[in-house]
Amino acid sequence: MTHSPQEDGETRDTPAEVDAAFRTQRRVALTYFIVFLVVVAAFPFLSSTLDWWLESQLIGDLSPGFLTVAIGLYVVFAAIGIAAATLSSSVESQMLGAQGTHNTEVPGPDSSAGQR
Amino acid sequence: MTITAIITLIAVLVIVLGVSVITRPRHSSTVDFYLAGQRVGVATNSWAICGDYLSAASFLGVAAAVYVSGLDGAWYAVGFAAGFVPVLLLVAAPLRRYGEFSLADFLGRRLRSDAVRLHSVGVVQLVILCYLIPQSVGGGITWELLVGHGIFGLSPYSTGVLLSTAVIAVLVAAGGMRGTTWNQAVQFLLLFAALLWLAAMVSADGFRYGEAVESLSSQPLMNPEFIDGSWELTQEQNAVDPGQSAVFGEPGARYGQLGQVALVVTLGLGTAGLPHVMNRYFTAPTGKAARTTTVWVLVLIGIFYALAVMMGTAARDIIPGAVREHPWLEELTEDGVLRVPEHALPVLGRIYGEEAGLGLIAAAALIAAMSTVAGLLLASAATWGHDVYERHINPQATQRQAVWVGRASTLLAAGAAAGLAIALRPEAFTPAMPSLVATMVTWAFAIAGSALTPVVVLAIWWRRTTAAGALVGLITGSTVSIIMFLSASFIETSPLRELMAAPTLVAAPLAFLLTILVSLRTTAPDDVDADWVIMHGTAADRHAERLAQLTLRERRRRKEDRRAR
Numbered sequence: 001m002t003h004s005p006q007e008d009g010e011t012r013d014t015p016a017e018v019d020a021a022f023r024t025q026r027r028v029a030l031t032y033f034i035v036f037l038v039v040v041a042a043f044p045f046l047s048s049t050l051d052w053w054l055e056s057q058l059i060g061d062l063s064p065g066f067l068t069v070a071i072g073l074y075v076v077f078a079a080i081g082i083a084a085a086t087l088s089s090s091v092e093s094q095m096l097g098a099q100g101t102h103n104t105e106v107p108g109p110d111s112s113a114g115q116r
Numbered sequence: 117m118t119i120t121a122i123i124t125l126i127a128v129l130v131i132v133l134g135v136s137v138i139t140r141p142r143h144s145s146t147v148d149f150y151l152a153g154q155r156v157g158v159a160t161n162s163w164a165i166c167g168d169y170l171s172a173a174s175f176l177g178v179a180a181a182v183y184v185s186g187l188d189g190a191w192y193a194v195g196f197a198a199g200f201v202p203v204l205l206l207v208a209a210p211l212r213r214y215g216e217f218s219l220a221d222f223l224g225r226r227l228r229s230d231a232v233r234l235h236s237v238g239v240v241q242l243v244i245l246c247y248l249i250p251q252s253v254g255g256g257i258t259w260e261l262l263v264g265h266g267i268f269g270l271s272p273y274s275t276g277v278l279l280s281t282a283v284i285a286v287l288v289a290a291g292g293m294r295g296t297t298w299n300q301a302v303q304f305l306l307l308f309a310a311l312l313w314l315a316a317m318v319s320a321d322g323f324r325y326g327e328a329v330e331s332l333s334s335q336p337l338m339n340p341e342f343i344d345g346s347w348e349l350t351q352e353q354n355a356v357d358p359g360q361s362a363v364f365g366e367p368g369a370r371y372g373q374l375g376q377v378a379l380v381v382t383l384g385l386g387t388a389g390l391p392h393v394m395n396r397y398f399t400a401p402t403g404k405a406a407r408t409t410t411v412w413v414l415v416l417i418g419i420f421y422a423l424a425v426m427m428g429t430a431a432r433d434i435i436p437g438a439v440r441e442h443p444w445l446e447e448l449t450e451d452g453v454l455r456v457p458e459h460a461l462p463v464l465g466r467i468y469g470e471e472a473g474l475g476l477i478a479a480a481a482l483i484a485a486m487s488t489v490a491g492l493l494l495a496s497a498a499t500w501g502h503d504v505y506e507r508h509i510n511p512q513a514t515q516r517q518a519v520w521v522g523r524a525s526t527l528l529a530a531g532a533a534a535g536l537a538i539a540l541r542p543e544a545f546t547p548a549m550p551s552l553v554a555t556m557v558t559w560a561f562a563i564a565g566s567a568l569t570p571v572v573v574l575a576i577w578w579r580r581t582t583a584a585g586a587l588v589g590l591i592t593g594s595t596v597s598i599i600m601f602l603s604a605s606f607i608e609t610s611p612l613r614e615l616m617a618a619p620t621l622v623a624a625p626l627a628f629l630l631t632i633l634v635s636l637r638t639t640a641p642d643d644v645d646a647d648w649v650i651m652h653g654t655a656a657d658r659h660a661e662r663l664a665q666l667t668l669r670e671r672r673r674r675k676e677d678r679r680a681r
Contacts, residue, residue: 013653061326074418
């Protein structure tokens with residue numbers, strides 16, 4: 001089994017800090033997951049309700065429906081991924097490890113400076 | 117055997133052997149063998165995950181699905197790509213931060229339960245077997261098409277199954293995760309290059325995407341069928357609008373509305389439970405790196421599938437007009453439509469690059485199957501070697517013993533998959549199961565998404581998850597999904613059959629619900645806060661980043677010292 005530095009006691013986040021960050025991360029993940037579900041579910045819904053969706057021509061003479069499945073959804077997935085990853089990383093850097101950002105010195109091998 | 121076949125096989129062997137020799141493991145530790153020392157960078161890991169994920173079913177199968185069913189085939193590709201969104205949002209970073217060897221090990225430690233670990237091993241092995249057999253079948257079919265000869269009295273198909281599985285098993289057993297990572301990364305880049313080359317050739321020849329879809333959609337969709345000893349074109353019926361003919365550019369050639377949703381949910385949730393893909397996340401240096409890796413994967417895989425969909429459309433548009441110029445197409449087509457849709461990319465390769473083009477696409481198909489087999493064998497080795505042997509059979513095992521058990525289990529898993537692939541010859545299943553490869557891959561996604569994903573997601577995001585709840589979730593998800601997809605073969609074409617064939621829409625919510633209900637009635641493990649600090653805290657990430665900075669600074673200092681001297 002690999003031991004994380006937390007277990008080795010080198011650096012620590014407190015349970016309270018982690019819990020606050022976890023709640024924010026959960027909100028971020030759920031929000032983007034709902035956006036993802038809505039985007040994916042919209043395709044069968046629009047196909048069955050809007051004639052325009054499959055019959056008109058948009059970019060490159062492709063219908064909005066075909067364009068969405070052939071290219072559009074991949075762009076949306078990548079956009080969701082980039083936005084969610086950026087926000088999650090930003091939440092983590094703001095809510096966790098604040099002490100580490102003030103102390104830019106790298107701790108020595110037997111130092112406990114990284115402990116929080 | 118043609119010169120093209122010989123050159124193709126030599127090229128594939130040189131690539132995989134060369135990469136394996138260059139990246140051979142330097143230490144005999146389990147962290148090195150199973151996790152490549154946990155030092156795989158973002159770019160390399162994203163390429164390797166793509167190589168691991170994009171099997172022959174993705175490379176040849178997506179273009180074939182679009183070729184045969186138009187927009188519904190493109191929807192199939194959307195399901196594969198969608199899977200990495202839940203992985204990114206819900207699994208990647210916390211799973212890596214917990215830092216185990218496999219999904220089974222993660223669940224066992226998080227829920228403090230050997231029973232959960234062992235049940236997870238069982239589910240993981242089922243998923244691996246369902247995924248591994250079709251890859252071996254793919255190796256056999258490619259050999260049959262490319263070489264057409266057997267050795268030692270074996271049929272061409274059996275020879276292909278045995279050779280492709282044996283080569284990759286030996287390489288995985290010798291190279292471990294480090295060699296496999298680099299092999300998968302290089303193999304993905306080659307696969308991607310082959311698809312880009314084909315797209316460039318088709319576009320340079322004047323292919324216009326929109327015009328092609330419009331022209332193909334102006335008439336009913338017809339595909340060849342073998343009826344009473346001869347091939348004839350039959351009109352596809354519209355599953356969305358019964359009584360109407362299916363059209364290339366509209367939904368309905370393959371799935372009804374319920375089928376569309378069921379398929380995307382099955383493929384989308386399944387990815388987060390695929391052991392060979394998820395195990396790759398443990399090789400990332402930090403949780404943040406695992407998350408960034410998934411973003412890269414989403415971008416790369418999106419481009420790959422968009423190109424595959426375009427090539428499926430191009431094949432449907434170009435091949436009928438190419439029959440006159442290329443007489444060899446006559447024996448592969450019926451009125452200009454390919455009898456075997458999986459031939460779409462190889463045929464386009466031959467039209468635009470002659471024998472060399474065919475060789476390139478065949479090599480890419482072989483490589484796609486081999487890189488996925490490598491990931492599956494390694495995941496199998498991790499579960500048997502680490503989760504079963506090290507954890508239960510011989511907890512006092514030395515690192516050397518554990519690595520050797522991992523190697524032996526790689527060879528055993530490969531032997532089992534090859535044996536079953538030969539026993540389950542694709543022809544033996546028709547007409548009950550027209551495509552064994554696609555069917556079994558969907559089974560793997562169904563079991564993973566119905567049993568493993570719900571339990572893994574709850575273990576990461578809900579503190580109250582208990583071992584008893586997880587056990588019920590694992591058993592319910594796997595049992596219900598297996599019963600449903602096996603029953604689907606005996607049901608007439610209908611929305612119910614579509615739901616049964618892609619059962620995660622029913623089985624996963626059931627597994628989620630039962631895991632929650634049983635967890636609420638049992639006691640959660642003590643000290644979950646410590647788990648939360650590891651999974652959702654970033655201390656380990658910061659520590660690893662500081663060490664990396666320190667190493668870089670030291671290297672820079674030494675370099676400057678050398679220059680100063």
